Amino acid sequence: MIEAVVLDAGVLGAVSHPRANPELAQWFNDLLASPTEIIIAEIADYEVRRELIRAGKQAGLRRLDQLKATLAYLPLSTSVMLQAAQLWAQARQQGHPPADPKELDCDVILAAQALGAGAIVVTDNIGHLSLFVEARKWTEVAASGQNGA
Numbered sequence: 001m002i003e004a005v006v007l008d009a010g011v012l013g014a015v016s017h018p019r020a021n022p023e024l025a026q027w028f029n030d031l032l033a034s035p036t037e038i039i040i041a042e043i044a045d046y047e048v049r050r051e052l053i054r055a056g057k058q059a060g061l062r063r064l065d066q067l068k069a070t071l072a073y074l075p076l077s078t079s080v081m082l083q084a085a086q087l088w089a090q091a092r093q094q095g096h097p098p099a100d101p102k103e104l105d106c107d108v109i110l111a112a113q114a115l116g117a118g119a120i121v122v123t124d125n126i127g128h129l130s131l132f133v134e135a136r137k138w139t140e141v142a143a144s145g146q147n148g149a
Contacts, residue, residue, distance in 0.1 A: 002141060004037040004119035006074065008110055008129070009047035011122050011138055012040060016048060016064040027138055036141075039072045041113040043106050074113050084112035087132045096131055108132060 007015070014020055015028045031038060045068060052060045088108045107125065111132035114121045120134040122141055129135035 002036050002120060004039055004072075004117055005031075005122045005141060006039045006041050006110065006114040006117060006119045007044060008121055008123035008125060008135075009044040009106070010124045012044045012064075012067075013048040013051070013060075016052075016060055016067055018059040018063055024138065031141070037072055037119070039074050039114075039117055039119055040068055041074045041110050042076045043109045043113060045073075047106055074117055076109070076113070077116075080109065080112045080116055083115065084109045087112060091131055 014024055107128045111129055114133045121129050122138050123129055123135050126135045
């Protein structure tokens with residue numbers, strides 16, 4: 001049973017869209033009704049919010065704010081950032097660079113937040129995230145909290 005999920009920026013952006021994909025919207029509504037805790041990580045909120053602000057998407061910002069007020073919110077902390085730095089360095093040492101060395105690697109920060117929360121990441125970017133934390137596509141996370149197909 002999946003007790004907690006952290007939404008990555010792609011999934012968070014999609015569910016906060018006022019006209020979300022109907023299949024995704026149904027999945028999300030079912031997940032809301034399940035015992036699985038849904039967590040918004042501050043780094044994912046940042047990634048989605050900056051683009052909504054840039055594009056002037058007020059309806060999306062309102063929906064994101066509603067989700068942030070309703071769901072569990074996981075702020076950044078010094079311990080998360082220290083763990084993210086450790087994960088980033090280990091991946092590079094093992095020959096698996098998750099991003100350009102000069103970029104702020106939001107995926108590694110998200111992974112550190114999910115690890116700290118004991119949650120899996122619901123994402124469309126399993127490749128990089130799975131180096132650090134359990135990551136699954138939203139279609140693979142059943143709303144009952146059980147693994148989906």
